[in-house]
Amino acid sequence: MRDTRSANPVLVEVTRGPLVESRHSGAIAVADADGRLVLALGDVERPVFPRSAVKALQAILLVESGAADAFGLVDEELAVACASHSGDAVHVEAVRSLLAKAGLDETYLVCGVHWPVSDKAVRALIKAGRRPQAIHNNCSGKHAGILAACVHLGLDPRGYERPDHPLQVMIAGIISETCGVRLARGGMGVDGCSLPTWSMPLAALARGFARFGTGESLTPARAAAATRLKQACFAAPELVAGEGRFDTMAMRALAPELFVKGGAEAVHCAALPGLGLGIALKIDDGAKRGDEHALAELLAVLLPKAGAALAEQLDGETVNWHGLSVGRIRASDGLRRALGSLAATPRRQAKA
Amino acid sequence: MRDTRSANPVLVEVTRGPLVESRHSGAIAVADADGRLVLALGDVERPVFPRSAVKALQAILLVESGAADAFGLVDEELAVACASHSGDAVHVEAVRSLLAKAGLDETYLVCGVHWPVSDKAVRALIKAGRRPQAIHNNCSGKHAGILAACVHLGLDPRGYERPDHPLQVMIAGIISETCGVRLARGGMGVDGCSLPTWSMPLAALARGFARFGTGESLTPARAAAATRLKQACFAAPELVAGEGRFDTMAMRALAPELFVKGGAEAVHCAALPGLGLGIALKIDDGAKRGDEHALAELLAVLLPKAGAALAEQLDGETVNWHGLSVGRIRASDGLRRALGSLAATPRRQAKA
Numbered sequence: 140m141r142d143t144r145s146a147n148p149v150l151v152e153v154t155r156g157p158l159v160e161s162r163h164s165g166a167i168a169v170a171d172a173d174g175r176l177v178l179a180l181g182d183v184e185r186p187v188f189p190r191s192a193v194k195a196l197q198a199i200l201l202v203e204s205g206a207a208d209a210f211g212l213v214d215e216e217l218a219v220a221c222a223s224h225s226g227d228a229v230h231v232e233a234v235r236s237l238l239a240k241a242g243l244d245e246t247y248l249v250c251g252v253h254w255p256v257s258d259k260a261v262r263a264l265i266k267a268g269r270r271p272q273a274i275h276n277n278c279s280g281k282h283a284g285i286l287a288a289c290v291h292l293g294l295d296p297r298g299y300e301r302p303d304h305p306l307q308v309m310i311a312g313i314i315s316e317t318c319g320v321r322l323a324r325g326g327m328g329v330d331g332c333s334l335p336t337w338s339m340p341l342a343a344l345a346r347g348f349a350r351f352g353t354g355e356s357l358t359p360a361r362a363a364a365a366t367r368l369k370q371a372c373f374a375a376p377e378l379v380a381g382e383g384r385f386d387t388m389a390m391r392a393l394a395p396e397l398f399v400k401g402g403a404e405a406v407h408c409a410a411l412p413g414l415g416l417g418i419a420l421k422i423d424d425g426a427k428r429g430d431e432h433a434l435a436e437l438l439a440v441l442l443p444k445a446g447a448a449l450a451e452q453l454d455g456e457t458v459n460w461h462g463l464s465v466g467r468i469r470a471s472d473g474l475r476r477a478l479g480s481l482a483a484t485p486r487r488q489a490k491a
Numbered sequence: 492m493r494d495t496r497s498a499n500p501v502l503v504e505v506t507r508g509p510l511v512e513s514r515h516s517g518a519i520a521v522a523d524a525d526g527r528l529v530l531a532l533g534d535v536e537r538p539v540f541p542r543s544a545v546k547a548l549q550a551i552l553l554v555e556s557g558a559a560d561a562f563g564l565v566d567e568e569l570a571v572a573c574a575s576h577s578g579d580a581v582h583v584e585a586v587r588s589l590l591a592k593a594g595l596d597e598t599y600l601v602c603g604v605h606w607p608v609s610d611k612a613v614r615a616l617i618k619a620g621r622r623p624q625a626i627h628n629n630c631s632g633k634h635a636g637i638l639a640a641c642v643h644l645g646l647d648p649r650g651y652e653r654p655d656h657p658l659q660v661m662i663a664g665i666i667s668e669t670c671g672v673r674l675a676r677g678g679m680g681v682d683g684c685s686l687p688t689w690s691m692p693l694a695a696l697a698r699g700f701a702r703f704g705t706g707e708s709l710t711p712a713r714a715a716a717a718t719r720l721k722q723a724c725f726a727a728p729e730l731v732a733g734e735g736r737f738d739t740m741a742m743r744a745l746a747p748e749l750f751v752k753g754g755a756e757a758v759h760c761a762a763l764p765g766l767g768l769g770i771a772l773k774i775d776d777g778a779k780r781g782d783e784h785a786l787a788e789l790l791a792v793l794l795p796k797a798g799a800a801l802a803e804q805l806d807g808e809t810v811n812w813h814g815l816s817v818g819r820i821r822a823s824d825g826l827r828r829a830l831g832s833l834a835a836t837p838r839r840q841a842k843a
């Protein structure tokens with residue numbers, strides 16, 4: 140039945156009136172830096188594409204290579220290199236500045252073009268009679284960071300998106316070592332922005348984010364790079380996503396206890412440095428409402444302040460176009476039970 | 492395991508490179524007017540909210556009551572009364588005209604406000620410095636049709652959205668009789684546009700659409716009303732959805748062999764009059780890409796012309812922002828096997 144039936148449990152339910160109208164199944168891994176699983180719900184060994192959830196791991200090279208220091212990058216520029224940004228003016232300026240410091244401009248970007256995530260940015264472009272450019276692509280900061288590392292290392296930026304470009308080989312090495320997993324070319328996909336995305340199990344991703352959060356099992360230089368990137372994202376959380384979006388709101392409220400980054404197709408990763416844990420989850424169907432709700436429920440169990448900080452997300456009320464309350468997004472009984480067990484598990488004390 | 496595990500099979504897979512990245516489970520019912528199931532994949536007895544997929548059934552009263560004739564409604568106005576429209580000028584004009592013929596205007600609409608589905612319409616509003624109005628709501632035609640029936644029957648339109656308003660009681664009766672199912676108040680939800688949505692099994696919905704398509708098991712007046720609505724949608728398929736959208740494209744290519752209408756949360760219904768069959772399907776997670784692909788695969792088996800007409804949908808290639816082919820939306824092995832069996836089943840000859 141492997142081909143025809145989802146092996147993962149329902150994690151999130153969408154109710155309407157008296158019924159469950161829709162269901163999101165998926166898997167969640169919570170692990171420490173040694174890969175010990177504190178929670179494994181669903182199939183956490185099935186490979187998934189981490190997509191944009193690992194942008195901070197992809198950005199490690201920018202710092203570790205010395206490029207960030209050499210170009211004098213500031214928090215906003217490092218944060219946007221880790222971002223799936225909304226394409227607002229603040230993001231476009233940070234990407235442009237990052238590129239300029241490396242002596243480049245946006246003509247080098249091969250991420251492709253889409254309308255900004257931000258409605259405000261869309262309206263501004265339309266009112267000005269303009270079309271979006273590559274710099275508005277939510278991935279333009281990641282691409283700019285990779286280009287800056289290219290320049291610093293004296294590499295030809297042409298073809299920087301290809302898996303055999305030296306930069307991509309180095310980035311794959313960092314991801315592989317951080318997550319403690321071998322990346323196979325046969326498990327590679329091409330991301331929405333044309334960079335390679337390397338499939339791996341959620342269990343490995345969670346371990347990688349535990350290491351990214353704590354620095355444990357990383358070389359000193361890599362641990363320092365992870366710290367620098369986290370600090371940048373904590374200092375400028377609006378650069379990592381945008382106003383009104385989950386990652387920005389959650390880090391604004393919960394940093395430095397939480398680093399969090401989502402990706403397309405409902406992958407979400409997080410690091411909880413104080414607890415020494417990493418989180419990786421994926422909703423099978425790719426629905427953002429599913430991964431964000433499941434993650435909020437999980438964070439509410441792990442971080443004392445998360446219940447209040449994510450109250451609206453946790454409430455999950457859905458309101459129709461006429462302002463009527465019509466239903467709710469909520470944890471399934473299965474997720475609730477698993478989180479109940481997790482809450483009862485003793486955990487390492489948060490570091491002072 | 493009922494609470495924590497989806498009971499339905501995976502119907503549609505989304506691949507990226509070498510892997511299946513995301514999965515959509517769901518259920519499909521294909522039935523004749525007597526309710527005999529030609530195909531039952533997944534749980535077709537679990538109640539689902541049909542949402543906008545039954546707008547044509549909700550519109551029957553508009554014709555059956557004599558309102559459509561009394562007000563001299565034309566194809567475009569009847570089609571938009573069955574529509575989840577894109578909010579383009581052609582839709583807004585048809586709704587406005589329908590309301591005007593009934594002596595009403597858009598201030599009577601309680602469907603609420605959202606930005607038009609159509610990017611072109613959104614851009615036009617922004618360029619003009621305007622906000623959307625209730626008439627841009629994809630359901631405004633349905634509401635206008637209900638209001639016109641109210642006026643014709645001498646009923647107070649106030650509160651026309653409430654389940655105990657005489658119009659809603661009559662509409663619920665029509666849906667109940669057409670689908671051959673008792674509608675329980677305990678299974679009612681409130682739709683996005685504030686009208687009641689009555690849950691029922693996919694098997695009943697499929698039977699209802701077989702009857703809507705053929706007129707079988709309906710009173711002569713109701714069968715005539717169904718014929719009039721179908722003819723209107725076939726004559727003006729761009730009014731039922733909008734340019735580039737599945738229902739419009741499919742009916743433009745396949746009418747009068749196909750009437751089709753989707754609803755929110757990935758419900759889709761269709762009538763195949765020549766084959767005497769109705770279709771109802773729902774993807775568990777509510778993803779449109781899932782229901783549209785599954786329906787296209789099913790139609791390609793049932794209607795000889797559908798393979799060519801829906802070729803792009805069936806191909807399912809996904810292309811990233813840079814124009815690279817990155818994956819595919821495709822039928823699962825389970826769906827493919829079920830459709831293989833269906834193709835081998837003898838069916839009633841299409842009527843001449």
